[in-house]
Amino acid sequence: MDPEQVDEFVMGYLKKKGFNSAAKHLQESLHNNNGSSFSSIDYPNDPELTKLIRSFSQSENDPSRYREGYSKLRSWGYNSLDLYKHELLRVMYPVFIHCYMDLVGKGHTQEARSFFNSFRKDHEMVHLRDLQKLGGVLAPSHLQEMEFARSLRQSKINIKICQYSYDLLIQYLHRTESTLMLGIINEHINFQVYSGQPNSASDDIEAVTIVGSFHETADHVNQKEIHWGLLEDSLEDRLEKTGGLLSDSEKGQGESKAGDDSKKRSAEIGKQGSSTKKLKKDKAGTATTKVARQETSTVLSSMPRVKPELAMPVMSTDVEESILEDLRNRVQLSSVAMPSVSFYTFVNTHNGLNSSSISHDGSLVAGGFSDSSIKVWDMAKIGQAGSCALQDDNNQIVGKNGRRNYTLLVGHSGPVYSATFSPPGDYVLSSSADTTIRLWSTKLNANLVCYKGHNHTVWDAQFSPFGHYFASCSHDRTARIWSMDRMQPLRMMAGHLSDVDCVQWHPNCNYIATGSSDKTVRLWDVQTGECVRIFIGHRSMVLSLAMSPDGRYMASGDEDGTIMMWDLSTARCITPLMGHNSCVWTLSYSGEGSLLASGSADCTVKLWDVSSSTKLTKAEEKNGNSNRLRSIRTFPTKSTPVHALRFSRRNLLFAAGAVSKHSS
């Protein structure tokens, strides 16, 4: 290579990159020296360097290089050895999207579009939602504007890959001199190389993870300590102490046991978050010696206890008594003892029912409608009227004596997206597109408070398990904690990258979980407002959340019909529950946590056996056999998507949904 040529290359490169002053200086020095300024470098003898310089000098703006480079890499990947193929193909998606974004960023809209359409089929299976989003990006300004694109640009993708695959890839890139691809891979992919044989294709849930400005923090966040134990002196505890158990001997045993345990636990609260090993031992020791019924209660009581971080409302003795009575009469459910399911079907909703919920005892049903109204039915009354309904259809249209048989709550000025009951059923909390949350009294049938604070549509609002406090989440990407007596929110949780779509309280009231359109679920400390867990794994918008009664697990359902069961302490997914093929609108744990019920847009209620997992995972996690969770029953409805599910305290399952016309 001639020295002059090198100078030309350098000049061209500097100009192209916009280093005009440097170019000018170079020009001047070239004139002054009248010779090459780079003669000190021994470039002719360094072929690598020559190659590199050459590649820089190529017109970088040629958009077809992306297509060429990618399609070469792609065909190489698909033709590679089967053993390493799946690992090598993991590289394709990041390279693909970054090629596309590079092209868009450089203004080659047309090429970008054709490149995208040519290869999108390869990735649609897994990344359909992202591709739909990215497909709309057509101008450099869009890249800046769209958060998703921006975060992709800023973050790196972690790919686990075995040593040999890695070597293969690097060799290929060098051999074919595809510097462009190499550049993209270097810039956006972070390889985690491990020695040994490549992993099987199936367990690649964690093989590809996105890290970056926010994702990097996820790991860090998930290290934080959380106390998922139930509250001290919870009603379950009190039930045991007051002799809820059957025989006297059992009672005494249980009492002493519970007493001992809770004392022990309260001393250990501080360490509990990180050290669960001790707990396992304890549980294993106690659980094996007990009979089934005893077992569940001792398991509960052997769980760690925590102090409430919020000032808890005082429960009236009446309410307490009735709850205790319910707990005493609770039916024990398991995979062989199934619950009864009572289904409330909304008819004539005219496509206007946005949400529905059922009170704890199933006596009240509320619906939030798109015409801004909330309707509350008292099922005790309907039960009588319902029989008449079938007898004379004509009268039923108007209801008895022309009176409608529900309570109409009017006040919102936008579609109502949630309407939920307080635990005793005396209040209804509703949230709406008019950015407000309203509190209604079911006794007075009137609006009590209108809470303003969110800047956008409030998607969901949920009372805490003990009432008084409630949490809300909104399109403005925040979740907020409120108390009934304050007009302003107490805490504001910000961090989600997209709408916060659903919110759920932890049974001990110290945490809330939020599910978002950014496909993550987060757990927040109510006292500090900090994010303490980020659960990554869903592939689409998270629609529903449920917490296990022992506070250890969480289930979340998404738009694709996947349900994920999470261990709160490790932030790991125990196993995805596959079975639904459409949106999972609602999830509910049975009273003692052995069953999980899920309701979906595919018009089914499914029951999942989750007790086996909670008991066995610890032992089986090591054996790699974590697929213990299984669907044990599917109840199809006629053509009613299931909007809401609720296990009563006595373990009767209530379900609600609106008949959808198109399938009938």
Place this chain on the structure above:
Amino acid sequence: ELWKGEEKMSIVPKETIEVIAQSIGITNLSPEAALMLAPDVEYRVREIMQEAIKCMRHSKRTTLTASDVDGALNLRNLEPIYGFGSGGPIRFRKAIGHRDLFYTDDREVDFKDVIEAPLPKAPLDTEIVCHWLAIEGVQPAIPENAPLEVIRAPAENQIYQQKDGPLIDIRLPVKHVLSKELQLYFQKIAELTMSKSNPSLFKEALVSLASDSGLHPLVPYFTNFIADEVSRGLNDFLLLFNLMHVVRSLLQNPHIHIEPYLHQLMPSVVTCLVSRKLGNRFADNHWDLRDFTANLVALICKRFGNTYVTLQSRLTKTLVNALLDPKKALTQHYGAIQGLAALGHNVVRLLVLSNLEPYLSLLEPELDAEKQKNQMKSYEAWRVYGALLRAAGLCIHDRLKIFPNLPSPSPSLLNKGKGKVINTEPNKRKLSVDSSENRSPRKRLIATDGSDGGPSPMQVDRPTGDANPPQNSVHPSSSEQASGGNAPESRNAKENQGSKGRTITRKAILDQIWKDDLDSGRLLVKLHQLYGDRILPFIPSTEMSLFL
């Protein structure tokens, strides 16, 4: 090849931008600007749709509506687009002369029509209906629940439970408990059947009976109800008719297993077919009821004939006894004939035609207007005569159809003279197959073959059947069809084309007909003797031409 068809920058064509610009009053938009705007428009539209999908999800729906788009615009603090309700899909029409131009199909509404139109019904108010989706994990078979796959047999259930290990829960036999909903449903249906006052509602009830799942527990109640009411209400024509409709709906319902109750059902049905008196008024058209029931009987035999081998034989026995008993009323004879006719032509040939001559001689005095002064009686006699004629005609029609098709004057065939000559050979082969089949008529008698569309073996075997529409379409009921006029035509057509091959075939068929041990030819002659020209319309034109 991937590059092809990708010229467009955006899925929004530049023309669209220009049209929109014009519509908002910008006339001087340069093409470059339009081209630049197109990708941005696409991006914004995608953005809105993404938000709209969010709104859809939060409205717990899986179909996007116009209101979701309004919601999305609202989220973006944009003015919603007015005028698009969520009523139904918007219909687009293609603009004539333009390839890609569409417009919404807005009907012009006359103010007068709007003003004069009656007020629409108030929309039904939202209600909640409650039912058990499952009771202790088992879905009850009630109409509110989705149909169960199979009503599981108890044996299977036990095996399943044993597999489960030590946890066998033995269920004691429980009293048959009907849910309240089912009871109400039954009451309602019974009322509707009895009341006769609301035919439209009754029709809907029938549809529900024929399609709803979860009705199985009610079947014994319905069969009882039908049996009781038929025996009690023989004078009530409408009631009987309603009851038969209920029977038919029950038979149609795919979720009901009615076989175990057939024995209870059949007597009532047969009663409605051959009872002396059905209804007490002159105006009651009991003939229709008998026709309807005859079809019902045939339906039952067809569906359950295989599982209950004796079903049809017992039925035919009853019917023949009714027919051959001269003491029975003519109305009963009519019912019997219709019932037998509905069971297919083999039944007719064996049981009716064999007794045709003596029966007709009995009937003759009744038919004669001079001898039978009672007009009512005479009318009945003519009805019976008509039914007999129809049965015989159908029978002979079907018999003749067995024989290989003769070239008919169908235009499609006329055009292809070549193909037809070739056709003759397979015809011959078919002939032998058919005749061998004909020798075992008893076998086919049990396997019911109806004239109403059942897959009879002959029809399946015939490859040329499809090419011969005129023959198949000669429906006996439309016997007035001018088949007499067709006959000479077809003859002409044949003579024009008369080739050697065809003459041979025709001869062969003719031979076959006369040799046939079933005496098709003689049968025809006999029928002709008995009925005179009245039988002729039933005979397919081409076959007719053979005999003429």
